[in-house]
Amino acid sequence: MTTMMTAAEVSRGRELLARVQRGCNAVLLGQTELVDLCVIALCARGHLLLEGLPGLGKTELVKTLGRLLGLSFRRVQFTPDLLPGDITGGPILQERGGERRFEFQPGPLFANVVLADEINRASPKTQSALLEAMQERSVTVLGETHSLPAPFFVLATQNPIELEGTYPLPEAQLDRFLFKVEVPGVDADVMTQILTTRRRGRPPEVDVALTAAEVEEMFACVDRVYLPQAVANWAARLVAATHPQRADSPAEVKQSVRYGASPRAAIAIGEAARASALLQGRPNVDFADVERVVIPALAHRIVLQHTAVVGGASASGVVRALLAHVPAVANGLPAAVR
Amino acid sequence: MEVTPAAAVLAFVRRTFVGAFVAGTARAVLAIALVAASVPIAVRIAGGHLAPTVWWLLAAVPALGHGVWCARRERVSAATAALHLDRRLGLRGLLLCANEGIELDPAFRGEVRDRLLDLPAVLPRLQWKRILPWPLAALLLFAGVASVPPPAPPGAPLHRTAVAAELERLAEKLRSVLERGLVPEEQKQDLERRVEELKQRLADGDVPDWRDLDQLDQRVDREALLQAAAADRRDGDPAAGRAPTKSELTPEKVAAAAAALDAAGLLDALPPDARAMLEAMRGEKGFDPSALGIDPAAMQKLAEAMAQAKATGRFDPAQLDAALSPEQLADLQAVLDSHPGALPGSAGGPGVAMEGEGSPGDLPGRGAPTRGPGHAALQMTEDAAGGAADVLPLPPGAATPSEWVPVGARVAEPVVDPARNDARGSAGAEGTGGASWQLQLAPRHRAVVRRFFGDAAPPTGNERTGKERR
Incomplete structure (x- = not known):
């Protein structure tokens, strides 16, 4: 007979999740539902696409998530001239001990949390370079496949306006994202709170909420x-x-x-x-x-x-x-x- | 008492099964009750009647069968029941897990146990207000239809009323006859007893036959005729200066005449049917006048036969004088005198029967084609008066068959409206022949044919040209 999680396990898993939840809410005010969905996506080990107007805190949220989880975090600003090699990395001629050879230099994708900012501004070629990374969690360059660190999350943002010069994500790539969350605006009370508690809008510094082991424990709880x-x-x-x-x-x-x-x-x-x-x-x-x-x-x-x-x-x-x-x-x- | 998740799910399944069974049975009861109520109504409309029997309870079998069928068809699975129960108890999926065989942590198991204490409140409830009204209404309708008493025999009230009216009419008629007196006491008592007997039968619900009423009517008519004859005799003015009529012919006279003929041995001279009639009258003390008096026509026929026998010379006067006493001769002569047309030397001449005898005003048919000797009781009423086409209303209270209600009778000439058969090619169609020959002839030949048959066409200037063209 299959055994269900015990109450203690449930409590422990919820407590780990709550830490991340509290940290995000401390940074992003008035966006509890958005924070919950982001935490859910992270726990489900899925990639997240945030869509919203500029200035709503999309990038800040992703950065906070990376810091809270104590994972390596990279940010890639997608532009039309961004090439696939710019994100995956590529072979670079290196001289070591008098010997020259090509060595693979990992790109920004080789991190636990990757922020793909304004992903729809990159060319389809670059966007498609994310496909293998998001699904297989590996990168193949010049015939060599390089595994990405685990866990691996792609947190992408895109702007629904200023669509000129953008490349809408293809359906295949959209399908790789677990969630596509529309970031809502905030009301006057939240903005008042931001004005009164934060100078120049700088968010409070957050500490690492979960160690790597706790992150694995959290994932194990979700799996049960x-x-x-x-x-x-x-x-x-x-x-x-x-x-x-x-x-x-x-x-x-x-x-x-x-x-x-x-x-x-x-x-x-x-x-x-x-x-x-x-x-x-x-x-x-x-x-x-x-x-x-x-x-x-x-x-x-x-x-x-x-x-x-x-x-x-x-x-x-x-x-x-x-x-x-x-x-x-x-x-x-x-x-x-x- | 602790309820396990499996027991709770089973209770839920059982409750839904019962609910589906009751609903299916109710639907079947509705349909069957409507049909069962409509059948007696249809039979009643058709003139019959279906009496309730115990066998009608067999209709419950298909209703219960339909209920079982519905319950089996709509039976919910344990998983579905657990799903409903989980949502009703607010267990947020814990009951689903328990039903799928997942071993719950004691803390969650306790939560499930606590919530299952509310199980009776969340079990499905039958919607009686939705299930019962229409089937109950149908059952009430059926009960009402089944309790309708059987119809009275068709036409019975009308028949009974008509008989009662006719019987009352006869009683009144009898009273009027009896008021004049002259009816023998024995006949009077017999008629009154007969009327009372018929009334009693009618009161007891045994409606007398029309035959009985007709017989009574005939007897009353006979007594009325006899009463009238007796009244004429009592007035002491019998046939003075006028021809004897059949009203003067009494059964006693005929019986006395028959006894005289029998005494003279001349009965063999009578026709066979008259002889048979007399033999039927013969009793221990001679001929019984009462047996003959029942039928005035028979009495009249006997008298005619005797007169005819004498007129044709079958009776030997010498034999009569030798065999009969003067009283018997007088009796025989009285009978023979009642039909003078049969006697030789009378007004009609030997061998010639008198026809239409009587005063011109009393006896219609005078001068009409012969209807035989004697007084023909021919009443030429509306026809002779020219009212043949008038509506003849039936007398009130007339005894009529119960199946129809007469509103009147009308004698009229049939409406004859022959239509001419003008169908194409028929005998009545116009121009059939002309059309035939015109279709057979070429246009240039028609003038020649007309000239041959004398219907010359007016001469035209191009006749020659046409001939040349031919």
Whole structure:
């Protein structure tokens, strides 16, 4: 018989997560939901794409995450003239002991946390160089494959405005991101708090919250969170319903969606829901966890039709329609009972 | 009492099974009750009646079967039940894990146990207000239809009413006859007893047949006729200056005449049917007048037969004088005198029957084609008065068959409206022949054919040209 996490394990995992959560909230004021999603993505060992207007703290959040986890952190500012070798690294002719030879010089990707700032400004060639790194967690240069350090996270940001001279991420690369989170603005109270507590907007210094061992322990806790069959079935039905070809898809999907989500989306939902459950202090995933992560996990994996986009439809709106259409309980009770 | 997750899930499954069974049974009861209520209604409309029987309880079998079928079809699995129960208890997936065989930590197990204490409150509840109203209404409808008493025999009230009215009419008629007196006491008592007997039967629910009423009516009519005859005799003005009528012919006279003929041995001279009639009258004390008096027509026929026998010379006067006493001769003569047309030397001449005898005003048919000797009881009423086409209302209270209600009778000429058969090619179609020959002839030949048959076409200037063209 499978044994579920003990209460002590759950408590320990939640405490580790809470440390990261508290550190991020101390830096980024008024963005608790955004912080939670970022922590969930990190615990699920997924890559994160943040989208928002300039000045909302995207870069600061990623930098804080890197510092809190005590991991190596690199930042790459993506520009149109950035080349793949600039991020992956490449062979450099070195002279050692009178002998010259090419040695691989790792690029900025060789870090635990990589901030790909304004990723949509890089050329597709450079963007595609991230594909192998994000999925395989390795880099191949001149026929040699170099493993990236574990854990490896890509935290990318992109600006939804100033789209001239940008290269929208291809669907294949979008699919590599666990979450795509839209960074919301903050209200006046938060801004007042920022003005009164921070000089020149400088965030407080944060210390390392987790050691490398604790990070591994946290990941182990997340892995032990149990995903019940019924919850997994709901997540799978949600993903399946994103395909407009299916007869049981909701009308919004049939009208607006061109291509549905891949099975990688279901995997992402499951992993993120486990992290969400642990963040809530539970040893198992519940439907609420799936509901919490399904929009950031699914929205960027759905390709809308052009007419729907012109008509004002959004991927998140389609996912909300899915949540309303696909019931958590597949088989209802007989009509005679309540 | 501690409830395990498995027991809670089983209780949930059982409750949903029962709910589905009850709902399915209720739906079947609704359908069956509606059908069962409509069948007696249809049978009643068709004129029949379905009496409730114990066998109708067999309709519960398909209802229960449908309930079982619905319960099996809508049965929820243990996983589904655990899912519903987990959400109802707010266990956030812990019950799902326990149902999937995951061993819970004691702390989480205690949480599950505590929440399961609320199990009775979260088990599914049957929606009686949604399940029961319509089936109950259908059952009530069915009960109402089944409790409707069987219909009365068709037409019985009308039949009974008509018989009662007719019986009352006969009683009144009898009273009026009896008020004049002259009815023998024995006949009077018999008629009154008969009327009372029929009334009693009617009161007991045994509606008398029309045959009984008709017989009673005939007897009353007979008594009325006999009463009228007796009244004429009592007035002491029998046939003075006028021809005897059949009202003067009494059964006693005919019986006395028959006894005289029997005494003279002349019964063989009568026709066979008259002889048979007399033999039927014969009793221990001679011929019984009452047996003949029942049927005035038979009495009349006997008298005619005797008169006819004498007129044709079958009776030897010498034999009659030798065999009969003067009283018997008088009796025989009285009968023979009642039909003078049959006697030789009477007004009609030997062998010639009198036809339409009687006063012109009393006996219609005078001058009409012969209807045989004697007084024909022919009443030419509306026809003779020219009212043949009028509506003839039936007399009130007339005994009529119960299946129909007469509102009147009308005698009228049939409406004949022959339609001419003008169909194409038929005998009545116009121009059939003309069309035929015109279709067979070329246009240039028609003028020649018309000239041949005398229907010459007006001469035209181009006839010659046409001939040349031919």
